[in-house]
Amino acid sequence: MGASYTAVGWNRQKKNYDWLIAVFCLGYLGIFISITLLFNEQATFETLLLRSTSTLAILLLHVILAIGPLCRINTKFLPLLYNRRHLGVTMFSLALVHGCFGIFQFHALGNTNAVVSLFSSNTNYNSLAAFPFQALGFFALLIFFLMAITSHDFWLHNLSPKVWKTLHMFVYLGYLLVILHVMLGVIQFEKNPLFVLILSIGSCTLVVLHLTAAFKEKKLDDRLFALQQNGFVYVCNSDEIEDSRAKIFCIDKERIAVYRHENKLYAIHNVCKHQGGPLGEGKILDGCITCPWHGYQYLPQNGQSPPPFKEKVNTYNLKVIKNKVWLNPVPLAEGTERPGVTIM
Amino acid sequence: MIKGLRSRHRQIWMVWAILLPAGILLAWLAIPDQQPIRLLQSPVISPLPEIVQSGSLPDYSINLRSNRTRSEWQLEWFNKKVLQVPSAVVYQVNNKNGSFNPVNAKLIGRIEAQGDYWFPVPMDSSINKPLNLVLYDFIHNKIIDSIQLKQK
Numbered sequence: 240m241g242a243s244y245t246a247v248g249w250n251r252q253k254k255n256y257d258w259l260i261a262v263f264c265l266g267y268l269g270i271f272i273s274i275t276l277l278f279n280e281q282a283t284f285e286t287l288l289l290r291s292t293s294t295l296a297i298l299l300l301h302v303i304l305a306i307g308p309l310c311r312i313n314t315k316f317l318p319l320l321y322n323r324r325h326l327g328v329t330m331f332s333l334a335l336v337h338g339c340f341g342i343f344q345f346h347a348l349g350n351t352n353a354v355v356s357l358f359s360s361n362t363n364y365n366s367l368a369a370f371p372f373q374a375l376g377f378f379a380l381l382i383f384f385l386m387a388i389t390s391h392d393f394w395l396h397n398l399s400p401k402v403w404k405t406l407h408m409f410v411y412l413g414y415l416l417v418i419l420h421v422m423l424g425v426i427q428f429e430k431n432p433l434f435v436l437i438l439s440i441g442s443c444t445l446v447v448l449h450l451t452a453a454f455k456e457k458k459l460d461d462r463l464f465a466l467q468q469n470g471f472v473y474v475c476n477s478d479e480i481e482d483s484r485a486k487i488f489c490i491d492k493e494r495i496a497v498y499r500h501e502n503k504l505y506a507i508h509n510v511c512k513h514q515g516g517p518l519g520e521g522k523i524l525d526g527c528i529t530c531p532w533h534g535y536q537y538l539p540q541n542g543q544s545p546p547p548f549k550e551k552v553n554t555y556n557l558k559v560i561k562n563k564v565w566l567n568p569v570p571l572a573e574g575t576e577r578p579g580v581t582i583m
Numbered sequence: 584m585i586k587g588l589r590s591r592h593r594q595i596w597m598v599w600a601i602l603l604p605a606g607i608l609l610a611w612l613a614i615p616d617q618q619p620i621r622l623l624q625s626p627v628i629s630p631l632p633e634i635v636q637s638g639s640l641p642d643y644s645i646n647l648r649s650n651r652t653r654s655e656w657q658l659e660w661f662n663k664k665v666l667q668v669p670s671a672v673v674y675q676v677n678n679k680n681g682s683f684n685p686v687n688a689k690l691i692g693r694i695e696a697q698g699d700y701w702f703p704v705p706m707d708s709s710i711n712k713p714l715n716l717v718l719y720d721f722i723h724n725k726i727i728d729s730i731q732l733k734q735k
Contacts, residue, residue: 367613404588411595418603422610435611442603446596453593460586492586510585 256322260329267295285344292337297417299330301441304414308452314520317531324390331380331387338380341373372424379416382409392513400515418442460489471558471565477504477582478562485528487519490568494519495555497564498528498539503579505539506555506566518552541576559583628701631657636714636732647704647714647732656704658691658716665697668720671727673702676715683717683726694718 271291275282303326309316346356357377363369386407388394395403418438426434464472474488480499487509488495494509496519507528509519516532523529527536527545537544542552551574556567559580571577635656636647646659660673674688692702713734718727 368615446600449596
């Protein structure tokens with residue numbers, strides 16, 4: 240959380256995260272190159288560079304895409320989400336090395352412009368086996384480039400979270416293009432079924448994780464609240480909510496987090512203003528509701544970020560009658576002060 | 584995340600659950616059967632007994648071989664160094680001094696790595712004269728070397 244522009248708001252967690260990424264990447268590259276040279280002494284520098292960076296980028300892409308659903312399924316994975324964008328930029332950098340070197344190696348040494356050559360040297364668009372797979376990789380790289388350059392919070396604020404999120408959902412298209420780039424490219428020459436198996440396992444894992452998380456969320460969204468009284472909906476008993484934690488309810492279209500703090504209940508909109516993180520899955524730290532994704536904070540009584548920050552979320556009316564919690568799903572204006580409801 | 588965005592994620596992955604396996608399967612089925620590599624040079628060829636003509640350059644030495652009845656002819660090519668070009672083919676030309684055009688020349692074989700090569704040479708009356716050879720880089724359309732063999 241920052242009140243002014245800084246390139247990277249470094250803290251201990253971010254440094255540890257980045258060290259881990261660097262050690263993992265260097266370790267992977269070292270092991271990949273050593274094993275390749277062990278089994279194929281004739282492997283050239285070009286081959287080693289192209290293959291080591293591409294396989295690492297694909298591995299990181301799978302990890303990146305798995306983090307989101309894993310966090311929805313189990314909150315223990317949340318630390319991985321905290322600095323996921325650095326992982327994304329690392330993945331893009333590796334893909335860029337692979338892409339640029341590939342273009343240089345296969346297209347830059349001829350008479351035609353390298354990018355023109357990329358699209359004109361193979362035009363077998365009607366053949367699967369001879370499909371111009373490099374074009375698929377080029378477009379995937381373009382998507383990752385747009386994501387990498389807009390990954391900073393500066394762009395998130397300027398584009399608005401909705402536009403930013405929509406733009407970053409193109410990663411799924413990028414992933415599909417990468418899979419087809421590999422399958423219609425190297426797999427057509429390296430016929431070992433092990434490569435197809437590894438790629439299939441990776442894709443299936445992602446599909447299963449995303450659908451499992453999606454249907455878990457859908458169950459929460461589809462829950463019906465039948466008992467209504469003067470616009471208030473019965474949601475749960477007060478003792479079902481742990482202290483400094485929340486329960487999330489989806490009434491009509493939006494999710495609302497009901498927090499318990501120092502024997503009082505507060506209701507705020509569940510969606511963080513930063514990147515849409517689930518505020519109800521966070522906890523109260525230093526008297527503030529803290530988003531589990533990136534640590535954005537809001538005061539429970541008015542949904543405002545503590546000064547000098549300016550983010551605000553909607554608050555909601557609550558009442559407790561005989562230990563039963565009743566919630567009015569009509570949102571109050573963002574930042575509206577509501578005193579907590581005391582639990583009897 | 585808002586409900587609309589959650590639904591969009593779900594819809595995308597439901598479509599991807601079909602597209603990803605289908606794409607992988609189709610691409611796998613599209614892998615072409617391996618074509619046998621046909622070399623210009625027969626791998627089991629053995630040198631004929633008599634050297635009829637020969638020549639030498641710093642990077643190669645060349646012999647024209649035949650059997651006793653002169654019914655078979657063979658070009659023997661010793662490649663002393665690795666070639667510095669991606670492609671090199673040997674052509675037989677009729678006129679040593681005339682301009683070279685691959686269309687009018689007779690292709691004998693392809694030279695690749697360092698080593699020894701034997702190419703069958705079709706029976707021809709010109710074989711009684713000194714053989715003119717051109718080593719040609721057909722990617723860059725460039726003559727690498729030319730040599731005229733001498734009678735033994």
